[in-house]
Amino acid sequence: MPDPLIQTDAGPTPGWHSFSTASLEEAARRAGWQAAANTLFPSSVLEAAGAADFFGAVSWLRCGEVLVADFVSTAAEVSRGEEEIAEADLWYEACLQVEGDCRLAQGGRFIAVRPRDIVLYDSQQPYVMTFDGPYRQIALKLPRAGLRDRVPGIDGLILRPISGQSLPGRFLFDFVLTLCDEKAESGRAPLAIRLGSQITELLAMALSDMVSDQPLSAHRQGQLARVKAHILAHLDDPALNPGAIAEAQDMSLRSLYELFEAEEVPVSGWIRTQRLxxxxxxxxxxLLASWPIATIALRRGFKDVAHFSRAFRAQYGISPRAYRKARQG
Structure with missing residues (x-):
């Protein structure tokens, strides 16, 4: 059967898009729904009883690198096994339960997700999500690196529900729900692009509010968070380097290097990655389409344009010029 989302989803068209199984033959509804969901999110498998009675509808908006998807469906089970996981699935996902209940299992934890609950889960781990009846759930797909940088110890927060009644949870829940309920307004470009950073920050704030409850290396996590915050605040300064960071944080260079040993890259690599x-x-x-690429690179802390171009290609597998052309058409 033809994929209902591929052409629209792959293109640069801004604004909200939608798909419903109502347009499909009864026998094709479950397969069509799974194809639609897998176009938007990392691959999963759908199980639903009664093909004739199954219904699903989704509206989605791309907010820069963040995807917001508003799902409505009849009873179903969505699972993601080891065979569906790919190395390129570098995402965290979060569900905001609006109506109906959900049971979610991942990493040996099992939780019930009630209306106004917010739950973070990981695209790199298998999970099972079960809905026993009709539901509405808003799903977020966010770049893994962005959240890890903002929330030390984030992996300890997987499947720990955030109440949408708490102050940080309410900020996020009501903000995202309003975006979905006010589609005509929230889908305007370039507003939608900037909404992604707001969603990321609100989710990071809600998650960080729970970090104090984590028993794992609280002092180390706090120290690392302060160092990363200092780096991000001075990232555009070409003089930023490990020595300057260690001095500003009143620590030895060796301590700084040790602090990053558990990270995916050393401190110099982390600086370079954030600049890129x-x-x-x-x-x-x-809004920056008229700016020369060299000007952008230099203002973001790179001292040498040729070095920047090599680093960009190594990081993303494409030249800066080709990337800009692809993104801006």
Missing amino acids: ERIRRDLGDS
Whole structure:
């Protein structure tokens, strides 16, 4: 059967898009729904009884690198096994339960997700999500690196429900629900692009509110968070380097290196990655379309344009010029 989302989803068309199984033959509804969901999110498997009675509808909005998807469906089970997981699935996902109940299992934990609950789960781990009846759930797909940088110890927060009645949870829940309920307004470009950073920050704030409850290396996590915050605050300064960071944080250079030993990259690599991420976002920003690439690279802390170009290609597998052309059409 033809994929109902591929052409629309792959293109640069801004605004909200939608898909419903109501347009499909009864026998094709479950397969169509799974194809639609797998176009938007990392692959999973759908199980639903009664093909003739199954119904699903989804509306989605791309907010920069964040995807917001508003799902409504009849009873179903969605599972993601080891065979569906790919190395490129570098996402965290969060569900905001609006109506109906959900049971979610991942990493040996099993929780019930009630209306106004918010739950973070990991695309790199198997999970099972069960809905025994009709439901509405808003799902978020967010870049893994962005949340890890903002929330130390984030993996300890997987499947720990955030109440949408708490102050940080309410900020996020009501903000996202309003976006979904006010589609005509929230889908306007370039507003939608900037909404992604707000969603990320609100989710990070809600998750960080729970970090104090985590028993794992609280002092180390706090110290690492302060160092990363200092780096991000001075990221555009070409003089930023490990020595300057250690001095500003009143620690030895050795202590700084040790602090990053548990990270995916050393401190110098983390600085470079963050600079490249800022530049990548700038290259996709229509408001900066007239800026020379060299100017963007230099203002983001790189001292040498040729070195930047090599680093960008090594990180993303494409030249800065080709990336900008692809993003801005």
